[in-house]
Amino acid sequence: MPGTSFDPVDIVGLPTVEKRSLQGERLAALVARLATCGNAFWTERLADIDPTSITSVDDLTSLPFTVKQDLRDQYPLGMVTTPMAETTRLHASSGTSGKPTIVVYTPNDLAIWAEVNARALALAGTRPDDILHNGYGYGLFTGGLGLHYGGERLGCTVVPVSGGNTALQLPLLEDLGSRVMSATPSFALLLAERAREQGLLDRLSVEIGILGAEPWSEGMRARIESAWGNGFRAFDIYGLSEIIGPGVAMEAPDDLGALNVFDDHFLPEIIDPDTGDPLPGGEWGELVITTLTKEAMPVLRYRTGDITRILAEGGTAGRHWTRIARLTGRVDDMIIIRGVNVYPREIESVLMDDPDVGANYAIVIDRRVSMAELRVRAELTAGAADRPDEAARRIQ
Ligand code: DLL
Numbered sequence: 001m002p003g004t005s006f007d008p009v010d011i012v013g014l015p016t017v018e019k020r021s022l023q024g025e026r027l028a029a030l031v032a033r034l035a036t037c038g039n040a041f042w043t044e045r046l047a048d049i050d051p052t053s054i055t056s057v058d059d060l061t062s063l064p065f066t067v068k069q070d071l072r073d074q075y076p077l078g079m080v081t082t083p084m085a086e087t088t089r090l091h092a093s094s095g096t097s098g099k100p101t102i103v104v105y106t107p108n109d110l111a112i113w114a115e116v117n118a119r120a121l122a123l124a125g126t127r128p129d130d131i132l133h134n135g136y137g138y139g140l141f142t143g144g145l146g147l148h149y150g151g152e153r154l155g156c157t158v159v160p161v162s163g164g165n166t167a168l169q170l171p172l173l174e175d176l177g178s179r180v181m182s183a184t185p186s187f188a189l190l191l192a193e194r195a196r197e198q199g200l201l202d203r204l205s206v207e208i209g210i211l212g213a214e215p216w217s218e219g220m221r222a223r224i225e226s227a228w229g230n231g232f233r234a235f236d237i238y239g240l241s242e243i244i245g246p247g248v249a250m251e252a253p254d255d256l257g258a259l260n261v262f263d264d265h266f267l268p269e270i271i272d273p274d275t276g277d278p279l280p281g282g283e284w285g286e287l288v289i290t291t292l293t294k295e296a297m298p299v300l301r302y303r304t305g306d307i308t309r310i311l312a313e314g315g316t317a318g319r320h321w322t323r324i325a326r327l328t329g330r331v332d333d334m335i336i337i338r339g340v341n342v343y344p345r346e347i348e349s350v351l352m353d354d355p356d357v358g359a360n361y362a363i364v365i366d367r368r369v370s371m372a373e374l375r376v377r378a379e380l381t382a383g384a385a386d387r388p389d390e391a392a393r394r395i396q
Pocket residue numbers: 093094136142143146211212213214215216236237238239240241242245246247304306327330336339341
């Protein structure tokens with residue numbers, strides 16, 4: 001019957017030799033296309049590269065990096081490499097000020113995105129008969145729609161509840177008996193705390209949490225799992241808008257601490273963030289990813305700013321994905337508050353543009369509460385000292 005069965009998703013991946021050959025073919029095809037597609041950014045960026053010299057993944061390091069500033073400089077659509085008639089979706093990553101980073105998808109990009117998120121859900125133990133309570137924000141943020149289409153691709157019944165509004169979320173979780181929920185780790189913790197306060201916790205059936213979009217430690221995992229109780233297990237999902245959104249890499253229950261990078265689509269490398277040199281296997285450095293199959297907005301050697309290392313081969317259950325350690329931090333000063341990426345220097349530029357603000361300020365982050373809070377305390381100039389509310393309102 002149409003619509004009632006779903007193709008299985010591949011959670012194992014290809015053995016090394018086949019995988020490297022597929023990656024090489026895809027990389028060569030991508031570079032050839034970027035060099036000739038007529039996109040001004042790529043024509044210039046690849047001016048010194050002979051596309052025919054790229055034949056395998058070993059040639060990757062001869063390619064130039066892509067950085068976030070490139071996406072900003074090409075705002076809004078300068079990095080789109082396909083005709084707009086072929087693109088069907090746009091997302092943007094949150095920033096505190098300035099322009100957001102825009103990403104664009106073709107139908108094929110969206111199909112791949114659904115596929116990798118279906119893999120991520122399946123790796124964590126989600127099944128087609130599950131109800132997926134998707135608590136990631138819907139909208140320009142990639143979290144909501146990324147997990148949404150991944151859940152549908154797997155065959156789940158997706159509840160597009162989005163973030164916030166625990167008063168709505170808890171009764172829905174209870175009434176539907178959802179076994180899987182996806183959200184930021186901080187929101188997952190908040191939901192469990194609210195459920196406990198309301199005496200609801202024992203009536204919920206959630207067993208699996210698909211948690212990501214912000215860094216979270218093993219200590220946080222322990223807190224979340226104990227807050228939910230009833231055998232709840234929390235798994236880490238990683239991704240970033242510039243690459244596709246969520247679904248770049250996923251943790252599996254039998255291999256905690258490792259993220260499986262879906263490397264038939266996203267080719268990972270680790271570099272020294274200071275020199276840009278590739279680091280030998282196992283060393284900590286900056287994660288760099290090349291999108292092997294993206295159509296609308298591919299990137300070559302994108303510097304994620306995230307710090308990790310490649311783990312030795314040999315994941316369990318016969319999986320072949322490149323394994324990386326859970327992300328430990330950033331090479332820049334980016335802070336993630338409730339899933340919003342914040343650069344202190346952007347806050348500073350708002351403050352310093354305000355005529356009433358003096359030279360000194362402090363950014364105070366309180367992570368003692370489940371939903372972290374960021375407060376800015378700024379000194380006022382002598383002339384504005386008697387009207388602090390006015391400046392505060394403007395700056396907020
Ligand atoms: O946060 C995509 C996403 C949505 C991932 C839902 C997972 C779940 P951006 O808003 O572009 O995209 O932010 C990407 O967030 O470079 C990391 O610094 C951080 N990040 C994302 N997932 C994790 C994670 C989405 N599991 C930036 N652990 C990335 C640590 C993470 N940091």
